[in-house]
Amino acid sequence: MFKRFVLPNRNTKNYFMKLSIYFGLIFTLLFTSSQCKQVENDKSGELLKEVFELHDSIMPMSESLAQMSLELKNLDSKNDSLPAGMNAEYILQTKINSDKLYDQMMDWMRDYKDPTNMNATDKINYLTGEKNKLQKMLQETQRAMKESKSILDATK
Amino acid sequence: MACQSGPRVLPILGERDFVNGDTVYHTIPDFEFIDQDSNKVTKADFKGKIYIADFFFTHCPTICPKVTKQMMRLYDKYKSDDRVLLLAHSIDVRNDTVGRLKEYADKLEIKTPKWRLVTGKKEDILGIANQYFSIAKEDSESPGGFDHSGKLILTDKQFRIRAFCDGTDPVSVDNFMKDIDALLLEN
Numbered sequence: 001m002f003k004r005f006v007l008p009n010r011n012t013k014n015y016f017m018k019l020s021i022y023f024g025l026i027f028t029l030l031f032t033s034s035q036c037k038q039v040e041n042d043k044s045g046e047l048l049k050e051v052f053e054l055h056d057s058i059m060p061m062s063e064s065l066a067q068m069s070l071e072l073k074n075l076d077s078k079n080d081s082l083p084a085g086m087n088a089e090y091i092l093q094t095k096i097n098s099d100k101l102y103d104q105m106m107d108w109m110r111d112y113k114d115p116t117n118m119n120a121t122d123k124i125n126y127l128t129g130e131k132n133k134l135q136k137m138l139q140e141t142q143r144a145m146k147e148s149k150s151i152l153d154a155t156k
Numbered sequence: 157m158a159c160q161s162g163p164r165v166l167p168i169l170g171e172r173d174f175v176n177g178d179t180v181y182h183t184i185p186d187f188e189f190i191d192q193d194s195n196k197v198t199k200a201d202f203k204g205k206i207y208i209a210d211f212f213f214t215h216c217p218t219i220c221p222k223v224t225k226q227m228m229r230l231y232d233k234y235k236s237d238d239r240v241l242l243l244a245h246s247i248d249v250r251n252d253t254v255g256r257l258k259e260y261a262d263k264l265e266i267k268t269p270k271w272r273l274v275t276g277k278k279e280d281i282l283g284i285a286n287q288y289f290s291i292a293k294e295d296s297e298s299p300g301g302f303d304h305s306g307k308l309i310l311t312d313k314q315f316r317i318r319a320f321c322d323g324t325d326p327v328s329v330d331n332f333m334k335d336i337d338a339l340l341l342e343n
Contacts, residue, residue, distance in 0.1 A: 052218050059219065063211075063247065066282050073279075106248040109215035 040120035047127035048115070054134035055109075061141045062105040068148040069098040075155060086151055094147045101141050108133065164338040166310075166318040184315040187284050189245070189274035192257040197243075197274050199315065206339050207241040209309045210323055211285050213248040214260045223306045223323035228264065230308075231271050233333065239340060242271040245285065249278045288317065310335055 072095040112130065115123045170182030189197045208230055212220045227242060234240040246252035252260075257273040266273075275281070288309045310319040310332065318339055321332035 056218055059216070063285075066247070066278070067286060070279055070282050103250060106213065106215070106251055109213055109217065109248070110251045112215070112217055114217075 037120060040124060044115070044120060044123040044127060047124060047131060051127055051130050051134060054131065054138060058105055058134060058138050058141055061138075061145060062102050065098045065141060065145055065148065066102045068145070068152060069095050069102070071152055072098070072148060075151070086154060091151055094144070094151060098144050098148055101137065101144050104137060105141075108137070163341045165342055166335055166339055168312075169317045169319070181314075181316045182287075184284070184287050184311060184317075187276075187280065189276035189280070190254055191268055191272040191274050192254060192261040193268050194254050195268065197272055201269065201272075202241060202243070202311075202315075204313055205239055205241050206313060206336070207243050207311050208336070209243045209245065209288055209311060210307065211245045211247050211281075211288075213246060214252050214256055215248065219306045219324060223308070224264065226323050226326060226329040227271070227308070228266075229326075229329060230333070230336075231266060234336070235270065237340075240336065241269065244271065244273045245281050246273065246275045247281055247285065249275050249281060308332060310339065312339060 072091055075091060108130075113126070115126050118126060168181045172182065173180040184199070186199055187197075191197050208227070210223060210227060212223060214220075227244065230240075231242060246257065252275055254275060257275060261267075261271075261273055288311075289307065306322060306324040308321050308323040308329070309317055312318050319332060319335040321335075322328040
């Protein structure tokens with residue numbers, strides 16, 4: 001009788017082994033899940049930072065672009081000192097493009113949603129989309145600024 | 157004999173001309189905008205006052221909330237001082253309608269005439285921004301010059317610019333408050 005309680009028989013050993021495996025699996029799943037969540041949180045935190053950095057670099061450029069657009073509007077397109085290729089049509093298109101990019105930035109800010117309450121996957125997808133939008137906007141804004149500046153410099 | 161220091165006098169910033177022996181300083185020109193209560197706002201509303209101007213967008217997620225927080229400090233500090241006003245211009249004339257400005261003002265619990273949030277024609281807002289920031293451009297460290305995001309400008313009773321600061325930086329605003337106090341003493 002003593003042996004029965006102290007020394008587990010084969011069935012008891014199997015039972016405890018299975019129990020250990022089940023608990024091991026559960027802990028592994030929980031641990032992996034929390035690690036994944038941590039990785040997702042880190043990723044979304046990083047993306048949020050990138051989105052805001054892009055926004056902060058585009059915003060002052062948008063304002064510069066808007067100012068240059070005003071100057072382009074006031075430009076005398078019959079200016080004889082304009083180099084070849086910078087006719088009234090080109091100036092007008094540059095101005096329209098600048099205005100469009102400025103409005104795009106304003107609309108982006110208006111439409112931007114705070115992702116705090118989104119689940120991790122949605123947050124990453126949303127912020128990745130916004131980052132891509134802003135990267136494209138940054139390139140286009142830089143190009144428009146260069147074009148506007150070249151016209152304005154040519155007329156000074 | 158000991159030297160006595162008088163009250164601090166702020167410089168008058170911006171370009172200046174000399175006309176018939178007199179110095180003519182850069183001043184803010186006439187303007188006409190609409191505030192959050194749908195009132196027309198002109199220079200007449202600031203006659204005899206000093207005021208702090210800034211430029212913002214209600215939807216800006218980063219820089220503007222920081223600046224608004226610092227403007228709130230100024231609003232709270234000078235709330236009962238009739239000599240000081242605040243004037244915030246929205247540069248997003250499409251989305252920052254009078255209704256949107258009203259909603260924003262109500263959320264901040266700010267009232268006119270102390271703190272006006274204004275909108276108007278885009279070219280008028282940008283034009284006046286150029287007038288305020290022409291002085292900041294000269295001092296700006298940013299290449300290409302027009303980075304005025306977050307700056308606060310102090311204007312005197314003659315609409316001359318006397319100081320500016322980085323509205324996103326609480327320490328810069330602490331020093332700006334000393335400039336405001338110095339200007340109040342001067343007047």
